[in-house]
Amino acid sequence: MVKKEMIAMLLAGGQGSRLGVLTQGMAKPAVAFGGKYCIIDFPLSNCVNSDVDTVGVLTQYQPLQLNTHIGIGIPWDLDKQVGGVTILPPYEKSGDSEWYTGTANAIYQNLTFMDSYNPDYVLILSGDHIYKMDYGEMLEQHKRSGAEATIAVMPVDWEEAHRYGIMVTDGNGKITEFEEKPANPKSNLASMGIYIFNYQTLRRALKELEHVPGCDFGMHVIPYVFRETDKVYSYEFNGYWKDVGTLTTYWETNMELTSLVPDFNLYEEFWQIYTSAESHAPAYLGADAQVTHAIIGDGSEIHGRVKRSVLGSNVIVGAGAKVIDSILMNGVVIEEGAVVRKAIIAENTVVGKNSRIGEGTFEQSRLDPKVYNSDLAVIGAGSVIPEGVTIGKNTAISGVTGPEDYPEGNLISGGYILKKEEKR
Amino acid sequence: MKAVGIILAGGGSERMKGLADIRAVAAMPVAGAYRAVDFALSNMANARINAVAVITQYSSRSLNEHLNSPSWWGFGRKQGGLYLLNPTITPDSTNWFRGTADALIQNLDFIKERHEPYVVIASGDGVYKLDLDDVLAKHVESGAQISVVCKEKNGLEAGRFGVIETDAEKRIIAWHEKEEGAEGELVNCGIYLIRRLRLIRLLEECKRQDNYDFVRDVLVKNLENERIKAYVMDGYWKNIASAQSYFECNMDMLDPALRRKFFYDHPKISTKVDDFPPAKFNDNAKVSNALAAGGTIVNGAVENSVLFKKVYVGDGSSVKNCVLLNDVYVGDGVTLENCIVEKKMKIEDGTCIIGDPNDVTVIA
Numbered sequence: 001m002v003k004k005e006m007i008a009m010l011l012a013g014g015q016g017s018r019l020g021v022l023t024q025g026m027a028k029p030a031v032a033f034g035g036k037y038c039i040i041d042f043p044l045s046n047c048v049n050s051d052v053d054t055v056g057v058l059t060q061y062q063p064l065q066l067n068t069h070i071g072i073g074i075p076w077d078l079d080k081q082v083g084g085v086t087i088l089p090p091y092e093k094s095g096d097s098e099w100y101t102g103t104a105n106a107i108y109q110n111l112t113f114m115d116s117y118n119p120d121y122v123l124i125l126s127g128d129h130i131y132k133m134d135y136g137e138m139l140e141q142h143k144r145s146g147a148e149a150t151i152a153v154m155p156v157d158w159e160e161a162h163r164y165g166i167m168v169t170d171g172n173g174k175i176t177e178f179e180e181k182p183a184n185p186k187s188n189l190a191s192m193g194i195y196i197f198n199y200q201t202l203r204r205a206l207k208e209l210e211h212v213p214g215c216d217f218g219m220h221v222i223p224y225v226f227r228e229t230d231k232v233y234s235y236e237f238n239g240y241w242k243d244v245g246t247l248t249t250y251w252e253t254n255m256e257l258t259s260l261v262p263d264f265n266l267y268e269e270f271w272q273i274y275t276s277a278e279s280h281a282p283a284y285l286g287a288d289a290q291v292t293h294a295i296i297g298d299g300s301e302i303h304g305r306v307k308r309s310v311l312g313s314n315v316i317v318g319a320g321a322k323v324i325d326s327i328l329m330n331g332v333v334i335e336e337g338a339v340v341r342k343a344i345i346a347e348n349t350v351v352g353k354n355s356r357i358g359e360g361t362f363e364q365s366r367l368d369p370k371v372y373n374s375d376l377a378v379i380g381a382g383s384v385i386p387e388g389v390t391i392g393k394n395t396a397i398s399g400v401t402g403p404e405d406y407p408e409g410n411l412i413s414g415g416y417i418l419k420k421e422e423k424r
Numbered sequence: 425m426k427a428v429g430i431i432l433a434g435g436g437s438e439r440m441k442g443l444a445d446i447r448a449v450a451a452m453p454v455a456g457a458y459r460a461v462d463f464a465l466s467n468m469a470n471a472r473i474n475a476v477a478v479i480t481q482y483s484s485r486s487l488n489e490h491l492n493s494p495s496w497w498g499f500g501r502k503q504g505g506l507y508l509l510n511p512t513i514t515p516d517s518t519n520w521f522r523g524t525a526d527a528l529i530q531n532l533d534f535i536k537e538r539h540e541p542y543v544v545i546a547s548g549d550g551v552y553k554l555d556l557d558d559v560l561a562k563h564v565e566s567g568a569q570i571s572v573v574c575k576e577k578n579g580l581e582a583g584r585f586g587v588i589e590t591d592a593e594k595r596i597i598a599w600h601e602k603e604e605g606a607e608g609e610l611v612n613c614g615i616y617l618i619r620r621l622r623l624i625r626l627l628e629e630c631k632r633q634d635n636y637d638f639v640r641d642v643l644v645k646n647l648e649n650e651r652i653k654a655y656v657m658d659g660y661w662k663n664i665a666s667a668q669s670y671f672e673c674n675m676d677m678l679d680p681a682l683r684r685k686f687f688y689d690h691p692k693i694s695t696k697v698d699d700f701p702p703a704k705f706n707d708n709a710k711v712s713n714a715l716a717a718g719g720t721i722v723n724g725a726v727e728n729s730v731l732f733k734k735v736y737v738g739d740g741s742s743v744k745n746c747v748l749l750n751d752v753y754v755g756d757g758v759t760l761e762n763c764i765v766e767k768k769m770k771i772e773d774g775t776c777i778i779g780d781p782n783d784v785t786v787i788a
Contacts, residue, residue, distance in 0.1 A: 035702035267701055267721065272699055275699060278694075279457070281683050281688070281715070282730075282732075283702065283716050284716075286680075290710075293707050296702055299688070
């Protein structure tokens with residue numbers, strides 16, 4: 001009979017709407033990171049590095065990129081005869097069918113999958129954090145403490161604590177109280193959205209809560225297990241962990257990689273992060289290239305200036321072009337003489353000759369101030385920016401734009417252009 | 425195409441100035457992220473040859489490691505696949521492969537058990553992009569019984585290659601194998617196309633006569649008996665089995681047009697994929713006309729050079745016209761010019777080594 005001690009369920013179905021046009025065509029876990037990776041590579045690599053060899057990936061929102069990226073799990077050695085990686089989209093059932101309506105509901109709809117591995121423990125992960133963590137250590141503590149559920153937590157600044165789900169614990173790590181975004185926090189231990197459950201306990205809870213609309217781990221399942229068993233423990237994590245759920249944190253976390261010795265160092269051999277990539281030629285820096293404080297993906301060709309930036313693979317920066325404080329994803333082309341400052345430019349976008357991105361001063365976004373609230377100019381995948389236009393700060397562009405979209409050659413700060421036409 | 429591929433990758437080379445001590449020539453890293461054998465393998469995969477055998481012998485560990493999965497080149501596992509044929513002891517033979525023909529003869533079972541009508545044999549130390557479908561089309565059209573892929577001689581050293589003379593129909597009429605000063609318009613690239621059953625017959629004949637060399641004993645000996653014709657290929661071709669040609673080949677890859685042809689244009693050359701992070705350039709890096717592969721970190725100055733995977737260049741160092749293989753560590757204040765640095769070498773702070781551009785220095 002098949003038996004796995006612990007399997008992982010990775011929640012990757014969310015849109016990540018606060019990433020704006022970056023997640024217009026793909027789920028957040030598929031968004032590129034660090035010039036080579038996708039966000040989901042971090043939890044997936046953590047799984048294999050922690051000897052968790054069975055992972056269900058729950059997809060729902062725009063799954064194509066994610067499906068392609070994960071495939072049968074070869075880059076993570078997750079192409080296993082028994083176990084390995086399985087993509088779990090919502091599916092039609094003979095009775096009531098529904099989309100995944102909440103994090104716990106998604107897991108509930110896949111009880112059969114979990115049952116088939118007969119696990120003792122289930123690890124619940126989300127696909128939107130950048131970190132390296134040994135889930136095996138967390139499991140050890142879970143077993144040692146006799147917990148029914150263990151929640152990974154990390155200490156945050158007291159001033160920031162009001163933004164998180166806060167866990168109040170006794171001296172032994174046992175959770176005594178939860179506070180969701182408390183005005184006056186009693187603790188600074190924030191939930192990281194990583195849980196280990198005794199499987200039978202989780203199963204019971206999910207069955208019990210099956211009719212709760214939008215059933216969610218933080219709101220419903222954890223409080224239920226807490227109420228029923230009073231054996232919910234915290235596992236304190238003190239390493240690097242970043243939520244890249246907003247444009248600003250996404251940009252900052254990428255930029256940190258370019259520092260001399262980054263806090264999150266991808267160059268160390270320990271705990272390697274694996275990803276799915278094609279074979280590429282090395283990056284090429286031309287005779288007149290000037291590249292400093294930057295990371296440049298394989299297959300890229302740089303003929304201009306690149307400073308404090310993260311470039312993905314097969315990016316082209318033309319002669320006389322400047323890229324400063326920016327993230328360029330795979331296949332972006334910056335034509336001759338263009339200037340790009342403080343921008344996030346998604347896959348395969350072309351920026352025409354002598355265009356200037358990130359000019360002027362901050363203005364409130366006319367599109368969505370909850371999403372766009374920094375100096376960043378954000379351009380979605382497959383967009384085209386024509387030659388010689390000027391684009392302000394805190395802007396959003398998606399689609400193939402032409403000179404007619406830029407009155408007087410401008411997109412003012414805070415402005416946006418969202419086109420529905422075919423992408424490049 | 426309906427052919428089985430065989431890559432001869434069993435050789436070392438004394439012309440490599442020690443670079444081939446630890447690996448077969450076919451396993452030599454090329455262009456920052458590739459290995460020599462990737463070119464022969466990709467050309468076969470791109471012609472939809474499904475089954476490819478790589479014959480190894482000399483210093484094969486590195487090569488075996490590189491060929492750890494058929495999927496890097498798109499070969500399957502059931503309908504064909506990637507086969508590694510290593511020398512083996514049998515009740516009939518305790519010999520190593522005594523030559524290229526002997527390597528094939530000792531693996532005759534593999535060739536016999538395949539069903540494809542043709543065999544493409546290629547050496548693993550050539551850097552080129554070749555449309556094998558076109559070779560087959562010309563082979564059939566010209567009525568050749570064996571096709572030998574050739575390149576215009578254009579200054580290539582006769583002593584390193586087979587120099588070939590042909591008649592008006594491109595039939596080979598004379599073959600000067602590695603003779604200094606030999607005259608002829610073409611050189612042999614070491615890529616052959618032949619019907620499988622004909623190959624089996626020729627190899628069995630060769631075996632009966634206790635002969636071991638494919639060129640000398642199968643091709644040259646049969647120039648009159650078989651219609652052996654030259655297929656002249658266009659474009660870039662380089663055999664890397666000498667330190668100087670290896671160096672030149674890597675420097676050639678600094679040309680964007682050549683890289684585009686090999687690594688960007690369909691169908692492209694593929695290789696085993698690593699998981700190193702992208703190359704990183706710190707505040708004082710000054711890099712021009714250089715390739716930098718994954719995992720590389722540059723603090724100093726690099727010019728006209730190829731940095732392979734996970735190379736580190738320290739502060740205030742200057743690297744010019746160099747090829748630094750995987751995991752080379754260049755300390756601070758180092759000057760290197762016209763050098764090939766063997767993998768994992770550590771160049772101590774303050775070292776200064778300036779080689780001759782026409783006779784490159786190998787640091788191993």
